[in-house]
Amino acid sequence: MGMGKYILQRLAFTVLVVIGISILVFVITHMVGNPVDIMLPLTATEEQRQLLTQQLGLDKPMIEQLGTFLKDAATLDFGMSWWQRRPCMEVIMDDLPLTALLIFFASCISVIVAIPLGIAAAYHKGSFLDRVLTIISLGGICLPPFWIGLMLMLVFSVKLGWLPTSGIGTWKHMILPALAISFRPMGHLSQIVRFEMMQQLNGLYVITARAKGVTETAVLFKHALKNIMTASITMIGSDFTKQLGGLSASVEVVFGFPGFGHLISETISNMDFPLLQAEVFFVALIVCLINLLVDILYAAFDPRIRY
Amino acid sequence: MEETKTKDIILSVKDLSTSFFLREGEVKAVDGVSFSVRKGECLALVGESGSGKTVTALSMLRLVVWPPGKIKSGEVILDGVSVFDLPMKNMKDVRGKGMAMILQEPMSSLNPSQTIGQQIQEAVEINQGLKGEEAKKKAIEMLGIVRIPSPEKRYYNYPHELSGGMKQRIMIAIALSCRPKVLIADEPTCSLDVTIQAQILRLMQQLRKEIDTTILFITSDLGIVAEMADRVAIMYAGQLIEICDVFTLFENSAHPYTKGIMGSITAMKEGGRLNIISGDPPDLMALPSGCKFHPRCEYCQEICKTEEPGYTDLSGTGDHWVRCHFPLNKK
Numbered sequence: 001m002g003m004g005k006y007i008l009q010r011l012a013f014t015v016l017v018v019i020g021i022s023i024l025v026f027v028i029t030h031m032v033g034n035p036v037d038i039m040l041p042l043t044a045t046e047e048q049r050q051l052l053t054q055q056l057g058l059d060k061p062m063i064e065q066l067g068t069f070l071k072d073a074a075t076l077d078f079g080m081s082w083w084q085r086r087p088c089m090e091v092i093m094d095d096l097p098l099t100a101l102l103i104f105f106a107s108c109i110s111v112i113v114a115i116p117l118g119i120a121a122a123y124h125k126g127s128f129l130d131r132v133l134t135i136i137s138l139g140g141i142c143l144p145p146f147w148i149g150l151m152l153m154l155v156f157s158v159k160l161g162w163l164p165t166s167g168i169g170t171w172k173h174m175i176l177p178a179l180a181i182s183f184r185p186m187g188h189l190s191q192i193v194r195f196e197m198m199q200q201l202n203g204l205y206v207i208t209a210r211a212k213g214v215t216e217t218a219v220l221f222k223h224a225l226k227n228i229m230t231a232s233i234t235m236i237g238s239d240f241t242k243q244l245g246g247l248s249a250s251v252e253v254v255f256g257f258p259g260f261g262h263l264i265s266e267t268i269s270n271m272d273f274p275l276l277q278a279e280v281f282f283v284a285l286i287v288c289l290i291n292l293l294v295d296i297l298y299a300a301f302d303p304r305i306r307y
Numbered sequence: 308m309e310e311t312k313t314k315d316i317i318l319s320v321k322d323l324s325t326s327f328f329l330r331e332g333e334v335k336a337v338d339g340v341s342f343s344v345r346k347g348e349c350l351a352l353v354g355e356s357g358s359g360k361t362v363t364a365l366s367m368l369r370l371v372v373w374p375p376g377k378i379k380s381g382e383v384i385l386d387g388v389s390v391f392d393l394p395m396k397n398m399k400d401v402r403g404k405g406m407a408m409i410l411q412e413p414m415s416s417l418n419p420s421q422t423i424g425q426q427i428q429e430a431v432e433i434n435q436g437l438k439g440e441e442a443k444k445k446a447i448e449m450l451g452i453v454r455i456p457s458p459e460k461r462y463y464n465y466p467h468e469l470s471g472g473m474k475q476r477i478m479i480a481i482a483l484s485c486r487p488k489v490l491i492a493d494e495p496t497c498s499l500d501v502t503i504q505a506q507i508l509r510l511m512q513q514l515r516k517e518i519d520t521t522i523l524f525i526t527s528d529l530g531i532v533a534e535m536a537d538r539v540a541i542m543y544a545g546q547l548i549e550i551c552d553v554f555t556l557f558e559n560s561a562h563p564y565t566k567g568i569m570g571s572i573t574a575m576k577e578g579g580r581l582n583i584i585s586g587d588p589p590d591l592m593a594l595p596s597g598c599k600f601h602p603r604c605e606y607c608q609e610i611c612k613t614e615e616p617g618y619t620d621l622s623g624t625g626d627h628w629v630r631c632h633f634p635l636n637k638k
Contacts, residue, residue: 203415205417207410211406211482212402212429212482212485213434215399227418302420304419
């Protein structure tokens with residue numbers, strides 16, 4: 001099977017997954033609560049309630065509501081947000097690119113830091129350096145990101161005054177939130193790189209390479225690095241999608257960053273069904289596309305993988 | 308042990324000891340091994356698995372990884388250069404050009420993510436000083452030399468696209484591309500099936516004639532020894548116990564262990580029952596006192612249990628050494 005055919009197949013599969021998840025979220029949200037109770041004050045009369053229910057289309061049978069939703073979603077029309085009173089697409093397009101950029105920055109930071117750290121720890125396994133690097137990466141995984149964010153803010157904004165504490169606008173506003181988000185993926189990735197690199201360095205092909213006179217630098221970067229990439233990109237992709245799916249919310253709140261994670265949590269507490277469905281639709285779509293990208297990259301790094 | 312004939316000696320190993328320091332204790336994998344290799348000859352290093360053959364070879368190239376392995380003492384002189392005195396960053400001059408190694412496991416000894424062509428070419432570039440197209444041409448030529456059909460196409464294959472025998476040919480091509488002074492072949496046929504074994508051995512014999520290289524051949528197969536080797540060094544429990552030429556080995560070996568392993572083939576040829584050496588190979592963490600072989604030796608005397616034998620020169624010319632209190636050879 002050729003690469004092109006494989007990609008087409010996966011894209012078709014992506015459509016199925018997105019439809020499936022949309023239906024699931026639709027059914028669950030319509031079963032858990034009544035948005036009318038949240039949108040209207042407690043003093044509202046029964047007539048007012050019924051009127052709103054009718055306006056929102058919640059009085060129709062669920063199957064009919066689902067049909068309308070899917071038909072509109074096919075044209076990327078998710079209707080009006082109940083909470084923000086403007087089209088859902090507009091709300092999402094305001095926040096999603098910003099957060100995607102933020103998480104992309106955070107991923108870049110984590111990759112640039114974690115791969116050299118992991119390689120150094122693996123090369124000097126059991127040494128003092130290895131222990132220190134392991135403690136740092138475990139710290140990155142264990143410490144809550146909002147706390148890291150607050151500490152960064154304390155040092156770089158309050159004490160040193162180098163960077164703004166909150167808001168958006170310039171690239172300077174991105175640095176601290178991206179840094180705060182990057183700690184956890186950095187910890188994950190450096191642990192994976194360390195472990196994978198140790199495995200590779202125990203491999204016989206490393207002895208073959210050294211025995212023909214290859215330098216240590218070339219052993220690490222020309223021979224072993226390519227063989228740890230499949231595991232590494234799996235981790236990078238998985239952390240990226242997790243952050244995008246709402247994990248970045250706490251950091252966004254700390255830095256007053258009007259991002260997607262923040263939006264998701266607000267949407268849920270406001271029971272804004274149309275907006276929530278639109279958000280889930282995009283998260284599912286992006287997760288599927290990133291997984292597809294990761295799978296395509298596998299083939300680029302490991303010649304044994306062919307599609 | 309000093310060999311009297313020192314002319315033409317290209318590689319000498321003196322009193323080499325390598326241990327692995329595990330949580331349970333020290334494992335003496337190589338314990339005071341000394342031997343010399345003459346230019347152009349094939350010396351077979353023979354012993355059962357776990358006797359320290361491979362670790363000896365890896366130690367010579369300083370490829371033992373610490374932790375847990377460590378070269379404790381010894382000296383390796385390759386063509387006048389004392390290998391252990393070199394700074395680690397200069398080892399790349401000894402590895403490859405000085406000594407190249409064919410590993411025993413062709414399945415996992417090649418980098419899975421590089422083409423076989425790249426891996427041969429890398430050896431050419433490092434050790435022959437060629438670059439780019441020239442090096443590629445040389446790499447393709449090497450594929451032809453190890454009898455790989457349609458080498459121009461095979462250059463672009465990845466290791467997983469080749470069979471075990473083919474991969475071992477690639478390993479040989481890589482080692483030969485280094486143009487080594489000494490080629491170390493560590494059981495190059497042990498994981499291949501018998502017909503492929505024969506092909507690889509024939510190839511190595513042909514190549515030996517064509518390029519006239521010095522070979523240190525590590526094996527546990529006495530049949531291969533008879534075919535390939537000029538001289539033989541027998542290892543037991545990390546020590547070298549006998550060294551002699553291949554005819555002496557088959558006709559007049561002196562160490563009871565050597566006699567025992569030779570007996571295991573000669574008895575079968577004569578239609579008798581298989582002679583075996585009783586007991587098990589020793590635990591390298593709890594080696595017996597005195598002669599390491601004494602618990603299994605049928606000629607064992609009191610002195611063997613307490614005193615470790617030194618080397619005895621049986622030939623008087625330095626060609627036949629044995630580490631035994633009571634050598635068995637016919638005078």
